[in-house]
Amino acid sequence: MPSKLIEKTLRVNRLPHIWCPGCGHGILMRDVAQAIDNCGLDPDKVVIVSGIGCSSRAAGYMNYNTLHTTHGRALAFATGVKMANPDLTVICITGDGDCTAIGGNHLIHACRRNIDITSIVFNNNIYGMTGGQYSPTTPHGEKGTTAPYGNIDYNFDIPKLAEAAGATFTGRCTAYHAPQAIKLIEDAIKHHGFSLIEGMSVCPTYYGRKNKKGDSVAMMNWQKDTCIDAKVASKLPPEKLEGKILIGELSRDESKEEYTDMYMKIIEKCGGNK
Amino acid sequence: MAVKKNLVTNPKWCKGCGICVAFCPKDVLAIKKEKIVIENPDNCIKCGLCELRCPDYAIWLEEEE
Amino acid sequence: MSEKRFKLLQGNEAVVEGAIAAGMRFYAGYPITPSTEIAERSALRLPQVGGKFVQMEDEIGGIAAALGASVAGLKSMTATSGPGFSLKQENIGYAAIAEIPIVIVDVQREGPSTGLPTSPSQGDLMQSKWGTHGDHPVIVISPSSVQECYSETVRAFNMAERFRVPVIFLMDEIIGHLREGCEMIPPEELTISNRRIDRKFNGTMAYAVQEGNYVPEFAPFGKGDHFNVTGLFHDLDGFPTNDNQKTDSQERRLLDKITKRRDRIQKWEEVECEDCETMIVCFGGTARAVQGAMDEAKKQDFFKIGMFRPITVWPFPEEALNKIIRQNKHLRQIIVAEHNDGQMVLEVQRIVEGRVPVIHLGKIDGTTITPEEVLKKIEEEY
Numbered sequence: 001m002p003s004k005l006i007e008k009t010l011r012v013n014r015l016p017h018i019w020c021p022g023c024g025h026g027i028l029m030r031d032v033a034q035a036i037d038n039c040g041l042d043p044d045k046v047v048i049v050s051g052i053g054c055s056s057r058a059a060g061y062m063n064y065n066t067l068h069t070t071h072g073r074a075l076a077f078a079t080g081v082k083m084a085n086p087d088l089t090v091i092c093i094t095g096d097g098d099c100t101a102i103g104g105n106h107l108i109h110a111c112r113r114n115i116d117i118t119s120i121v122f123n124n125n126i127y128g129m130t131g132g133q134y135s136p137t138t139p140h141g142e143k144g145t146t147a148p149y150g151n152i153d154y155n156f157d158i159p160k161l162a163e164a165a166g167a168t169f170t171g172r173c174t175a176y177h178a179p180q181a182i183k184l185i186e187d188a189i190k191h192h193g194f195s196l197i198e199g200m201s202v203c204p205t206y207y208g209r210k211n212k213k214g215d216s217v218a219m220m221n222w223q224k225d226t227c228i229d230a231k232v233a234s235k236l237p238p239e240k241l242e243g244k245i246l247i248g249e250l251s252r253d254e255s256k257e258e259y260t261d262m263y264m265k266i267i268e269k270c271g272g273n274k
Numbered sequence: 275m276a277v278k279k280n281l282v283t284n285p286k287w288c289k290g291c292g293i294c295v296a297f298c299p300k301d302v303l304a305i306k307k308e309k310i311v312i313e314n315p316d317n318c319i320k321c322g323l324c325e326l327r328c329p330d331y332a333i334w335l336e337e338e339e
Numbered sequence: 340m341s342e343k344r345f346k347l348l349q350g351n352e353a354v355v356e357g358a359i360a361a362g363m364r365f366y367a368g369y370p371i372t373p374s375t376e377i378a379e380r381s382a383l384r385l386p387q388v389g390g391k392f393v394q395m396e397d398e399i400g401g402i403a404a405a406l407g408a409s410v411a412g413l414k415s416m417t418a419t420s421g422p423g424f425s426l427k428q429e430n431i432g433y434a435a436i437a438e439i440p441i442v443i444v445d446v447q448r449e450g451p452s453t454g455l456p457t458s459p460s461q462g463d464l465m466q467s468k469w470g471t472h473g474d475h476p477v478i479v480i481s482p483s484s485v486q487e488c489y490s491e492t493v494r495a496f497n498m499a500e501r502f503r504v505p506v507i508f509l510m511d512e513i514i515g516h517l518r519e520g521c522e523m524i525p526p527e528e529l530t531i532s533n534r535r536i537d538r539k540f541n542g543t544m545a546y547a548v549q550e551g552n553y554v555p556e557f558a559p560f561g562k563g564d565h566f567n568v569t570g571l572f573h574d575l576d577g578f579p580t581n582d583n584q585k586t587d588s589q590e591r592r593l594l595d596k597i598t599k600r601r602d603r604i605q606k607w608e609e610v611e612c613e614d615c616e617t618m619i620v621c622f623g624g625t626a627r628a629v630q631g632a633m634d635e636a637k638k639q640d641f642f643k644i645g646m647f648r649p650i651t652v653w654p655f656p657e658e659a660l661n662k663i664i665r666q667n668k669h670l671r672q673i674i675v676a677e678h679n680d681g682q683m684v685l686e687v688q689r690i691v692e693g694r695v696p697v698i699h700l701g702k703i704d705g706t707t708i709t710p711e712e713v714l715k716k717i718e719e720e721y
Contacts, residue, residue, distance in 0.1 A: 002284060003325065003334035014578065015287060016330055022291030026329025044563045049407070060567055060578060065560035067410060068569035069403065070433050076400035080407025080415070081560065083391045084365055088411065088561050106403075109396035178326035204291075217296040220327075263391060272389040 009033035009043075011063050018057055022216030024175030024201030025122050029058045031178055031199070032093065032120060035185035036064075039089075046089045049078040051103060053129050055095030055122035055201075072103030075110040078117050086260040089189065092119040096137040097127045100156050104136075107196075111165035114193045115259035120185060121158055121196070124203035132206030143210045159250045162196035168253040169195035175202050176223040177247060184248060193258050200227070200245075278338040279320045285309040288332035294324035303333075348521045350488040350514040351376035351418075354444060355384055357492030358416050360526045362533065363442075364390035365413040367404035369397055369423060372456040373512045374446035377418035398423035402430040402443065409439050410568060412534070412559030414496055418444035421454060424463055424470070431505050432471035433570045435593065438546070438555065440499035440534070442492070444508040446515040449678075449705040458705030459512035461623055461678040465685075467507045468653045474590060476597040478502065478604055479653035481509040483626040485519035491650065493524075497532040498604060502596055503554050509652060511678065513624025513707060534559070545577040546589075553596035597654060607656040608648040612663045615645030617717050620660075620687050621676045622649050624707070629676055631710030632717075642717060643669070655686050664694055672720055676700040676708055696720070 002012055010033060019025050036046060046064040050056035052071035059066040065088075069077045074094045082090045099107050099121045110117060126144055127133040134144030134151045137158065141150050159170040169191040173181035181199065188195035202208065202219040213219050230248040233241055267273050281302070290308035300317040303310060303324065310333055312318075325334040348356065354377055358366075366381035382392045391408070395401045398419055405415040419427060424445040434441050447463045449455035463470075467479045478498050482491045492508060499506040535556050545566035546555045558564050571579040572586045580586070597604065608626075610633065612618055621629045626648050633644050647663065649656050664670065673695055675684040684699040691697050700716045702708050 002287075002331055003282075003336065006331045006334075010331075016289070019329065021289035021329075022293060023329055026331070027327055030326070030328075030331065043565065045561055047411075047560050060569065063565050065565055066567045067407070067560075068567065068571070069406075070429055070570055073399060073403040073430065076395060076403030077407035077410075079393060079395070079400075080365065080367060080404035080409070081411045082407075083367075083393055083404070084408035084411035084413040084415075085559075085561055105396050106400055109400070175327070175329075178323075182326075216291050216293055216329075220293065220297070263386075267386045267389055267391075270386040272386045 005034060005037060009037055009063055010061050014061050017061055019054065020205040022202065022204045023054070024124065024203070024216070025054060025058065027175040027178060028120070028122050028181070028199040028201055029061065031173070031181040031185055032091065033062065034182045035189060036091070038182065038186050039189050041089050045087060046091065047081050048091050048093060049074045049081065050093045051095070051098035053095040053098045053127070054124065055093055056098060058093045058122070072098055072101070073106060074098065075103060075106040075117065075119060079110060079115055082115055082117055083260060083263065086116070086264070090117045091189065092117055094119065094121055096121060096123040096125060097135040100136045100158060100161070107162065108165035111162050111167035111194055111196065113259045114166060114168050114256045116192055116194065118188045118195045119197070121198050122201050123158065123198050124201040124207060126203050126207040128203055128206050132210055138207070145210070158198040159196060163251045167196045168193035168256050170251045171249045172198045172200065172245070172247045174200040174223040174227055174247060176220040177227065180229070180248060187249060191252070193256060279335045280338060281312055281315065281318050281320070282334055282336045283310045283312060284332045287330045289330050291329065293327050293329065294333055297327055298324055343523070345520050345522055347518055348485055349376060350482070350485050350510060350517050351446065352380050353485045353488035353521045354418070354492050354508065355380040356521070356523060357489035358442065358496065359384055359388055359390070360524065360529060361493040361496035361531055362414045363416050363496065364388070365405060365408035365415040366417065367393045367395050367408070367415070368401040368417045368419065369395055371398070371420045371423045373448055373515050374418045374420045374444060377444055398426035399430065402427040402441070405441055406430060406434055406439050409441050410560055412561070414440070414500070416442040416444065418446065420446050420448045420456070421463060422452065424466065428470040431477070432473060432475055434505040435471070435475040435477065436570055436572070437568050438503035438557070439568070440503055442495045442499055442506050442508055444510060446510045446512060448512055449703065455705040457512065459624055459678055459707055460703070460705070461511055461625065461682070462703070463509065464652065464677070464679065464682040467509050474594060476504050476593050477507060477653060478504055478597065478651065479507045479509050480650060481623040481652045482514055482650070483623055483648065484514070485517055485521045487650070488514065489521050490524065493529050493531070497530065500532040500534050501554070503557060504597065509623065511624040513627065544575050546573060547575040548592070553592055553600065601654040604651055605654060605656040605659070606650040607659050608646070608650060609659070609663070610646040611643070612645035612647055613667055614669050615643045615667065616669050616671045617642055617674060618645045618647055618663065618670060619674045619676055619713065620647045620683065622652050622683065625676050625678060628708045628710050629713055632713035635710050635714060641714065642721065644717065652683070657690050660687070660690050664691060670695055673697045674700050674716055674720065676713060678702050678708065
């Protein structure tokens with residue numbers, strides 16, 4: 001007896017999910033499900049690939065072809081899936097540690113190839129599954145169980161990293177800004193090429209508690225106050241943008257040919273399509 | 275004729291985080307004994323923000339048949 | 340297109356030709372000596388048959404992409420050498436628990452770490468069985484000729500599909516870079532196992548097996564079964580479980596599907612084993628030196644030598660070896676010749692249980708064992 005959308009897109013018999021009370025991942029997973037549904041895709045042709053960590057448990061709850069892989073390797077597995085059958089819509093759900101630490105190499109190279117995969121990074125700024133160690137997106141100076149005196153690492157800006165590596169669509173959304181997130185993920189899925197969306201989650205259990213950020217509500221209020229749509233921001237003077245985080249579509253490049261399209265041309269040239 | 279929508283909850287899935295309560299623009303909702311309760315249904319403007327932000331899919335708008 | 344039936348090929352090249360004949364349509368890997376020719380020929384040949392090749396960013400990406408392609412329905416392969424083989428281990432375990440067919444070629448080189456990249460070795464024998472963590476099933480096949488690089492690769496793909504396991508094709512630099520005539524047996528003359536793609540699970544019981552079977556049928560992604568694939572222990576429906584009983588039954592089935600059907604997997608060669616006085620156990624490239632030693636021995640009226648060569652090295656053809664020991668009353672010693680510090684010898688000793696002396700002839704300097712060294716060892720030990 002859940003909502004129609006949940007019934008249609010999730011494996012209801014697997015719910016409730018394992019995420020903590022107030023975890024932003026549940027909101028982001030709903031955004032992804034809604035976006036897939038809005039795109040009108042045939043569920044038989046949708047593949048969700050994930051790695052390891054809190055984020056990556058999403059795959060098991062989504063009612064599509066789902067591949068829960070090894071830590072960091074989701075995008076490499078996804079590359080094989082997409083190459084093997086380009087008719088499939090391949091969506092990667094991964095986390096900040098999974099995607100940008102142990103899987104960082106796969107991330108930059110998937111961006112570079114411009115293969116038509118939509119990657120959504122559920123960024124909770126911490127390693128949640130292992131109990132709160134600092135990740136590549138834990139802000140400089142903040143705490144984790146492995147950074148008891150404050151994190152001296154500088155954190156990644158994931159969309160910027162992806163854009164620099166060649167991703168042809170990048171964006172950022174938050175757990176708070178759900179309607180905008182759905183639209184952004186929809187656009188990313190429709191984009192024919194590699195797209196990367198950073199989904200700013202909230203982790204009240206580890207990141208929040210460790211850094212005195214309050215509960216989920218407080219953390220989402222922070223998202224509301226701190227994030228500003230990139231289109232709006234482009235019309236504002238720099239002093240108004242200080243300390244702000246841009247959300248929405250951040251970059252798009254339609255000039256590059258998609259990877260599997262180029263490979264199909266090679267097959268044609270070699271006569272392998274006969 | 276506009277479709278009539280009703281606010282529905284599934285307390286079994288509710289983990290009591292309070293996100294829906296905090297962001298409801300009309301103070302319709304409350305958490306009691308760690309579960310969601312629709313306290314002022316008449317105030318509800320059917321905006322659906324609670325459904326969009328519920329991490330546990332425990333509250334949603336259902337169209338009347 | 341009329342293809343020549345016999346071709347002069349390098350072992351590495353023959354692997355690719357055999358793989359394509361077996362139906363390989365996807366390759367992902369990373370360049371590494373002495374296996375690189377496998378990637379190069381795959382890049383050249385796959386698009387010609389409608390297949391796909393990706394050079395990935397690293398060794399782990401290579402096996403991961405190949406596994407992804409396999410889940411999506413293509414027969415897939417990756418190839419590497421020692422350092423890369425080490426890197427691939429975690430995902431070999433993933434293939435084992437998620438039951439994804441894949442062929443992994445390891446062209447062995449000498450030493451740990453970077454070692455001697457261009458020198459032959461058989462030091463990865465134990466790693467091929469135990470490399471990934473946890474108890475897991477694996478099939479390992481080791482060819483001794485270019486022809487076997489072709490035909491045993493076909494068998495490797497068949498085993499991978501039939502048993503839904505990672506199959507390791509354990510080569511060495513000797514065979515990888517050896518050039519010999521190779522018969523390009525066309526697919527229509529080969530036995531080829533294909534995955535059934537018409538199975539419908541209706542979203543449940545993706546890992547259930549039919550009675551009397553050990554291997555669940557496998558429909559690829561995109562065919563309408565919304566099943567879940569995971570490296571966690573899972574229930575018959577494919578979803579994670581912590582239940583100890585279910586964990587035990589899944590683990591048992593994974594192991595049993597190989598051990599209880601090993602008679603369909605094991606393959607070996609016996610040369611004059613029935614009445615030899617010295618039996619040499621060897622595999623892969625080392626068999627070439629042993630064959631040379633046997634030829635030489637015949638010319639010299641030397642001791643009677645036999646050769647026992649596992650082609651499927653894991654599961655080791657234990658029953659066959661036992662049978663020889665039971666039946667050959669002339670057997671005085673077994674010499675295990677291998678390019679390592681003593682790996683297969685451990686397995687042979689375990690099986691022989693002291694009934695005849697088991698002696699090791701090893702080499703770890705990056706050069707090959709010669710026929711003369713084999714003969715000298717026999718004489719020394721006699």
